[in-house]
Amino acid sequence: xxxxxxxxxxxxxxxxxxxxxxxxxxxxxxxxxxxxxxxxxxxxxxxxxxxxxxxxxxxxxxxxxxxxxxxxxxxxxxxxxxxxxxxxxxxx
Amino acid sequence: xxxxxxxxxxxxxxxxxxxxxxxxxxxxxxxxxxxxxxxxxxxxxxxxxx
Amino acid sequence: xxxxxxxxxxxxxxxxxxxxxxxxxxxxxxxxxxxxxxxxxxxxxxxxxxxxxxxxxxxxxxxxxxxxxxxxxxxxxxxxxxxxxxxxxxxxxxxxxxxxxxxxxxxxxxxxxxxxxxxxxxxxxxxxxxxxxxxxxxxxxxxxxxxxxxxxxxxxxxxxxxxxxxxxxxxxxxxxxxxxxxxxxxxxxxxxxxxxxxxxxxxxxxxxxxxxxxxxxxxxxxxxxxxxxxxxxxxxxxxxxxxxxxxxxxxxxxxxxxxxxxxxxxxxxxxxxxxxxxxxxxxxxxxxxxxxxxxxxxxxxxxxxxxxxxxxxxxxxxxxxxxxxxxxxxxxxxxxxxxxxxxxxxxxxxxxxxxxxxxxxxxxxxxxxxxxxxxxxx
Numbered sequence: 001x002x003x004x005x006x007x008x009x010x011x012x013x014x015x016x017x018x019x020x021x022x023x024x025x026x027x028x029x030x031x032x033x034x035x036x037x038x039x040x041x042x043x044x045x046x047x048x049x050x051x052x053x054x055x056x057x058x059x060x061x062x063x064x065x066x067x068x069x070x071x072x073x074x075x076x077x078x079x080x081x082x083x084x085x086x087x088x089x090x091x092x
Numbered sequence: 093x094x095x096x097x098x099x100x101x102x103x104x105x106x107x108x109x110x111x112x113x114x115x116x117x118x119x120x121x122x123x124x125x126x127x128x129x130x131x132x133x134x135x136x137x138x139x140x141x142x
Numbered sequence: 143x144x145x146x147x148x149x150x151x152x153x154x155x156x157x158x159x160x161x162x163x164x165x166x167x168x169x170x171x172x173x174x175x176x177x178x179x180x181x182x183x184x185x186x187x188x189x190x191x192x193x194x195x196x197x198x199x200x201x202x203x204x205x206x207x208x209x210x211x212x213x214x215x216x217x218x219x220x221x222x223x224x225x226x227x228x229x230x231x232x233x234x235x236x237x238x239x240x241x242x243x244x245x246x247x248x249x250x251x252x253x254x255x256x257x258x259x260x261x262x263x264x265x266x267x268x269x270x271x272x273x274x275x276x277x278x279x280x281x282x283x284x285x286x287x288x289x290x291x292x293x294x295x296x297x298x299x300x301x302x303x304x305x306x307x308x309x310x311x312x313x314x315x316x317x318x319x320x321x322x323x324x325x326x327x328x329x330x331x332x333x334x335x336x337x338x339x340x341x342x343x344x345x346x347x348x349x350x351x352x353x354x355x356x357x358x359x360x361x362x363x364x365x366x367x368x369x370x371x372x373x374x375x376x377x378x379x380x381x382x383x384x385x386x387x388x389x390x391x392x393x394x395x396x397x398x399x400x401x402x403x404x405x406x407x408x409x410x411x412x413x414x415x416x417x418x419x420x421x422x423x424x425x426x427x428x429x430x431x432x433x434x435x436x437x438x439x440x441x442x443x444x445x446x447x448x449x450x451x452x453x454x455x456x457x458x459x460x461x462x463x464x465x466x467x468x469x470x471x472x473x474x475x476x477x478x479x480x481x482x483x484x485x486x487x488x489x490x491x492x493x494x495x496x497x498x499x500x501x502x503x504x505x506x507x508x509x510x511x512x513x514x515x516x517x518x519x520x
Contacts, residue, residue: 016233018158018205022151025160027135027207029235029258034135034160034207036148042129075129082132131148135161135208136329137385139371139461140395140407142163142210142239142262142303 003076003085005056005069009049010088017047026084033082041068042075049085149386155393155440158204159430163212163408164197164398166222168503170214171243174266174277176305176346178409179399180337181214182505187401191221193421195228197398200426202232210262211238212408214400214503218244223252230258237262239303241281242288250291254298262301262329263288268316272309276346289324301368303329308345311352314359318367330356332372335467335477336409337499343468344493353478354379375460378453378480388458392417392439396430404429406439409463412500446473453481469496 003009011017014030017037024043026035037043044062052058055076059069079085169184170177189197201209209229216222216238229236237260245253245261253259263285267273270282292300302321304310310317314330321328335343348356357376360367360383371385386394391406398404402420405411417436418429430436448454460476468477469491475483 016205016207018207020151020156025156025207029207029233032135032208032235032260034133036131036133037129038131038148039129071129078130078132133386134368134384136368137371138160138390138394139374139386139388140163140390140397140409141161141370142212142237142408 003055003073003080005054005059005073007055007076008053008088009055009076009080009085011046011049012083012086015084017043019043026079028083031083033084035079035082035084042072045072045076046079046085050088149388152386152390152394153388153440153442155436157431159206159396160390160394161208161210162201162206162396162398163210165213165400165408166194166211166216166219166225167214167400168501169218170241171218172215172241172278172281173505174264174281174338175342176276176307176333176337176339177504178334178336178339179212179214179411180499180502180504183503184214185401185501185503189400189402189420191224193402194221194225197402197420197426198225198229198232198234200420201234204427204430206234208235208237211236213239215241215243217249226256226259230256236260237301239264240288241277242285245288245291247291247294250288250295250297254292254295260301261292261297262303263326264303264305265317265320266305266307267310268313268320272313275309276305276307289326293324299325299327301327301329303331305333306330306348306356307333308348308352311348311355314356315363318363327366327368329368329370330360331370332375332461334409334461334463335496336463337411338504340467340496340499347478350478350480350482353480357383372461375457375464375476375478376480378457382456387456389462391415391462392436396436398426404433406435407463409461410466412466412497414466414497415462416500444473446471448473448475448483451475451481451483467496 012028015026015028018025023037023039026037037046041064045058048058048062052061059072064072076085165179167184167188168181170181173182217240226236235258239262242263253261265273265285266276273282304317318328333339333347353376357379373383374385374387377383377387396404396406397408398420399411404417404420406415417433420426445454445459448459460479462472464477465472468488470477470484470487477484477488
C-alpha cells in the first residue's frame, strides 16, 4: 500500500526517534532498520502524524507548502515500506 | 565517412535525447527530493563495531 | 542535502553513538591467533555489575539504540544474562558476539525467549581444519553445536561472523551455504592487525588478488551478507559497496573495554586511541562528547599522501587501525591499498618495530598450544 494524502498513519510503536542537529535518527527495534530523517520538517511531520486526521491535515498543520507535498508523500511511502510508519491502528 | 544528412540526423537524435532526459528529470524531481528527506543506513553499515 | 553530505555530517560526529562495541571481559576460553583484544585472562580491574549497569543507564539516557557485546568471551561473566536483561529492559537492543562454547540447549532456550537480542557466532572456516587452525582445536565443533542448539530452540535468525583470511577466501560460497542451512545471516569482516592479529597479519591477511575476489564476491553475492562496512578500502576497485563507507571510530561508534576504558574502536586498543575512562567524572557521556581524541577525530582529516590519488574519495585512505599497527603513517595509504601504494613503505618497516597493543591479556603459551599452520589452506 502506498501513502496518499488521505492516509491515516502513525509512527510504529517499536520505533524510537532521536533528534540530531540536521534532523533525526529513527530506529525500529523490531526489524532493526535505521533511517535518517534528513530534514527537520520531515521529523515534525512524522512526529505529528498521530495528532491529525490524515496525512494532508498533518502536512498543512506542520506548515509544509503544497508544492512540497509530493516529496513528503514519497518519503512517507518509503517510511511505510520500512515500517517506521504504518496505518493507524484503532485501539480496541 | 558521415554524410551531412547523417550528421543532421545525429543532432536531431541528440536533441530529443536531451529533451527526454530533461523530461525524466522533471518527472523524477519529487523522487529526488524524497531521497533528500530520508536515507536508510544498515545498522551494520558503519565501520568500527564487531 | 545530498547523500554525500549525510556522510559529511556523520564524520563530524553525533551527540551520541549510533551503536558501540562493549567488551565485557578479557577472559576467554579460546586463544584465537588473531584476537583483536589479545584476550585470555580476566583483568582484575574489570567493571563490576553495578558499574556495568551505570554504563547502560548512561547509554539509555543518550538514546543509544543498540550495542554490540563482546570480549573475550562475554558469556563467561556470571552477570551476563543479568546485564543482557537490564540492557533490553532499558530500551537498548543487544547483539553479542560469541564463540558459542556456552550456548547449550538450556541457554539456547533462554536466549530464544528474549526480545531485542541478536547473536553472532564467530567462525573462520567451513571445516574444522581451516577454522581450528586459527581459533583452536574444538572451536569449530563448539560453534556448530551452538548453531544447532539455537536452531532447535527456534531462536530465529542469528549471525555467523567470519574474519576473512588468506585461508578462507576460497570458502565464501560455502560460508553462504552454511548460513543458509541454519537460516542465519552471514557476516564477513576484515582482518585487522589488531591485538594478537599483529603477530600473524602478514601471513594471514588476504593477498591483493584475494582482495579483488572478496570485492567481486560481495558485488555479486553480497546482497544479504553483512560486512560491518569493513571493506570500504576496497571501494577503490570500482562501484562502492553498501554502507557508510567511512571510518566510524569516535564519530558514530566506539569501544568500551572491560576495565571501562573508551577507545575509538575495538581495533585500536592502544593509548594513542584512548579517549578516557567511564569511571572518570562525567562517565561515558562526557568521554563521548568532550574527549580530546574524539573531538580531534571529528575534525576534517587530512588526505596527506593520498591527496593526489583519484581513489581517495572512494577508499578514504582505508583503516586507521590497519595503518597504525603495521607501522604506517595515518595520513597515507592503507597497508592493503589496492593500488599497492603502501607496499614500498611496508617493505622497509622492521618487523617487531610496529606499535604494540597497550595491554596483553593472552594466557601464557603452553607446550600443548597448537601453532598456526600456515599451510592450512587447501
